Amino acid sequence: MTAKIVVTGTDTGIGKSVFAAGLTTLLGGIYWKPVQAGLGEETDSEVVTLLAGLPPERVLPEAWRLAEPLSPHRAAELDGVEIDTEALTLPVTTLPLVVEGAGGLMVPVNRRTLYVDVFARWGAPTVLCARTELGTINHTLLSIEAMRRRSVPLLGVTFIGDELADTQRTIAEMGQVRVLGRLPHLDPLTPEALAKAIRANFDAADFLGGAP
Numbered sequence: 001m002t003a004k005i006v007v008t009g010t011d012t013g014i015g016k017s018v019f020a021a022g023l024t025t026l027l028g029g030i031y032w033k034p035v036q037a038g039l040g041e042e043t044d045s046e047v048v049t050l051l052a053g054l055p056p057e058r059v060l061p062e063a064w065r066l067a068e069p070l071s072p073h074r075a076a077e078l079d080g081v082e083i084d085t086e087a088l089t090l091p092v093t094t095l096p097l098v099v100e101g102a103g104g105l106m107v108p109v110n111r112r113t114l115y116v117d118v119f120a121r122w123g124a125p126t127v128l129c130a131r132t133e134l135g136t137i138n139h140t141l142l143s144i145e146a147m148r149r150r151s152v153p154l155l156g157v158t159f160i161g162d163e164l165a166d167t168q169r170t171i172a173e174m175g176q177v178r179v180l181g182r183l184p185h186l187d188p189l190t191p192e193a194l195a196k197a198i199r200a201n202f203d204a205a206d207f208l209g210g211a212p
């Protein structure tokens with residue numbers, strides 16, 4: 001079966017889309033953002049398309065495009081719709097699929113369902129992105145606990161940012177979690193720099209083998 005990888009994170013604005021773009025390049029895959037909340041600025045699909053240099057056929061259309069940059073449950077309400085989470089299923093693809101959630105794990109998709117519950121139903125290997133900044137141990141260990149409690153297959157943690165050696169070690173040890181790699185802060189952030197950094201710091205085989 002073609003690999004499907006879910007990319008989640010400890011928070012919004014931590015670099016999930018940038019990592020997902022790099023991962024899509026690394027795997028020669030297809031990117032999918034099921035729920036896009038916020039259409040005023042560049043959407044995640046647009047950012048990833050540019051950063052991964054993807055042709056249109058390697059970016060699936062969003063299932064939901066909501067106007068306001070808010071939690072999906074609220075953005076949907078303001079648009080006068082409700083997201084049917086049961087209908088949100090992983091598409092069948094011929095290339096590896098990289099799926100990006102919204103915000104963190106406990107983000108409501110509607111008033112009854114959290115994103116982490118959707119990830120649990122999907123059962124696909126899920127990568128947890130974490131910043132390398134003060135506060136990340138707490139956010140990352142809490143996120144790991146929430147995933148394990150719901151039996152979301154946790155493939156491993158990806159760090160984003162400059163090295164913070166003790167923090168990374170502490171998360172790996174105390175979270176009993178595999179570290180898949182660290183994507184450094186890139187300046188300038190270009191498709192070329194991202195492709196190079198992803199190839200230097202991550203191994204495609206770690207993502208294609210499924211959850212341990």
Ligand SMILES: Nc1ncnc2c1ncn2[C@@H]1O[C@H](COP(=O)(O)OP(=O)(O)O)[C@@H](O)[C@H]1O
Nearest residue numbers: 011012013014015016017018183184185186189
């Ligand atoms: N590795 C990186 N190097 C440089 N800038 C980054 C990196 N990762 C993220 N950023 C920047 O941080 C901001 C948030 O990143 P983004 O991937 O959109 O976060 P998320 O998807 O978690 O909301 C963006 O402006 C993005 O360009």
Ligand SMILES: [Mg+2]
Nearest residue numbers: 016017044100
């Ligand atoms: Mg994003």
